[in-house]
Amino acid sequence: MNERQFQAWLVDRAPASAPASLHDRVLGIPADGALHDPRRRAAGTVRSLAHSKGRRRALALGLVAAVLTGSVIAAGVWLDRKDDPPLPANGRIVVAVGAGAEVVVVDPASGTTVPLSAAEADGRPIDASALQGATSLAWSPDGRSIAYTTPSRLGILDIGTGAQRQITGLDACGEFAPCGVAWSPDGETIAFTNGASLGLADVSSAAVTTIATIPGDLTSPSWAPDGRSIAFARRKELFVVRRDGSSLTQLLSEGEDRMGPVDVHWSPDGKRIGFLSSDAWHDIGGWALQVVVVDLDGSDRRVIADAGSCFCLGWWPPGFTWSPDGTQIAFVTLGFDPGGRVHDPHVPVAGGLYVAGLDGSGRRLLYPSLKGSPAWQPVP
Numbered sequence: 001m002n003e004r005q006f007q008a009w010l011v012d013r014a015p016a017s018a019p020a021s022l023h024d025r026v027l028g029i030p031a032d033g034a035l036h037d038p039r040r041r042a043a044g045t046v047r048s049l050a051h052s053k054g055r056r057r058a059l060a061l062g063l064v065a066a067v068l069t070g071s072v073i074a075a076g077v078w079l080d081r082k083d084d085p086p087l088p089a090n091g092r093i094v095v096a097v098g099a100g101a102e103v104v105v106v107d108p109a110s111g112t113t114v115p116l117s118a119a120e121a122d123g124r125p126i127d128a129s130a131l132q133g134a135t136s137l138a139w140s141p142d143g144r145s146i147a148y149t150t151p152s153r154l155g156i157l158d159i160g161t162g163a164q165r166q167i168t169g170l171d172a173c174g175e176f177a178p179c180g181v182a183w184s185p186d187g188e189t190i191a192f193t194n195g196a197s198l199g200l201a202d203v204s205s206a207a208v209t210t211i212a213t214i215p216g217d218l219t220s221p222s223w224a225p226d227g228r229s230i231a232f233a234r235r236k237e238l239f240v241v242r243r244d245g246s247s248l249t250q251l252l253s254e255g256e257d258r259m260g261p262v263d264v265h266w267s268p269d270g271k272r273i274g275f276l277s278s279d280a281w282h283d284i285g286g287w288a289l290q291v292v293v294v295d296l297d298g299s300d301r302r303v304i305a306d307a308g309s310c311f312c313l314g315w316w317p318p319g320f321t322w323s324p325d326g327t328q329i330a331f332v333t334l335g336f337d338p339g340g341r342v343h344d345p346h347v348p349v350a351g352g353l354y355v356a357g358l359d360g361s362g363r364r365l366l367y368p369s370l371k372g373s374p375a376w377q378p379v380p
Helices: 002-013 020-028 032-036 040-043 048-075
Strands: 088-094 104-106 114-117 136-140 145-149 151-160 164-169 181-183 187-193 197-202 208-213 218-223 229-234 237-242 249-253 259-268 272-278 288-295 302-310 320-322 330-335 352-356 364-368 373-379
Touching: 032 164, 088 136, 088 330, 104 364, 136 181, 136 373, 145 181, 145 187, 151 187, 164 197, 181 218, 187 218, 187 229, 197 218, 208 237, 229 259, 237 259, 237 272, 259 288, 259 320, 272 302, 272 320, 302 330, 320 373, 330 373
Parallel strands: 218 259
Antiparallel strands: 088 104, 088 373, 104 114, 136 145, 145 151, 151 164, 181 187, 187 197, 197 208, 218 229, 229 237, 237 249, 259 272, 272 288, 288 302, 320 330, 330 352, 352 364
């Protein structure tokens, strides 16, 4: 294709929105052969070959951009959005064990575990007394603070300074369905459940707004990575709602023969929702817990890991979460006693905090004898 053909190709495909002057300027640039026309040279209108080529390329690129932009607009898609920010690295894991017990912090690399009150931040001990008896924890996106619920309050603990403040009181947190908490991706809002309501709390002002009310205990709120929607559970059902309270949708119901969903978490890449559930009762007693993922419309239910067993009578089942970088899962199991039977190697025997790959492979016990819900610290 010579330059004249290239110019014709550009103009033929340029959208109507491209400035007419740009068409004219591209067409008005002489081809290389015209640069050697003695009549033009004599008229003093010939510029250097390099300058003309550069000018021609710049204008042609401008028209190509117009062509592409027009095509994108015609397709109804804009490509001017910023790329998704990189996922954070993996920090420490804290586990809310509830029932008056202390929150513990686990190093996922070494497995070293200490009470949160014995850990340090910025060289100072952490005053974790506010988290005594916490039933749900969520790290802030910057990994500096923890939002938490107890049976009576929603609060925030600043790990760096030790400052803590109560956001609001809670009055409808059951033992079997504790109030849940989740921090928005932008760090400005906390979602929480309190009995039959799903609320949002402004981190700065502590102003609270209820965005959904459904009869029954709501649990396990989780923000979509884009901050536009929140998933949560009620009994056997999984819901999602827009942050303004609109478009409340039931994604699935686990049915009477299943336990869950429990500890709902949106995957860091925004493509799936994970939770604990069970579709089997061990013959020696107790639910056979599983880490389950579904697509965003609730379809394609897949079990990605076995997570031990739980009688789950009178207390909240253990929990599950994703690593901040989206490459691993963490879950707590109460253990599984095969009772002299042949043990399924895919099911953890020892209770405690485990990490594994996204398909459940490479399972590794970090710390034994834990129960409760894990929260994995993001490190920006």
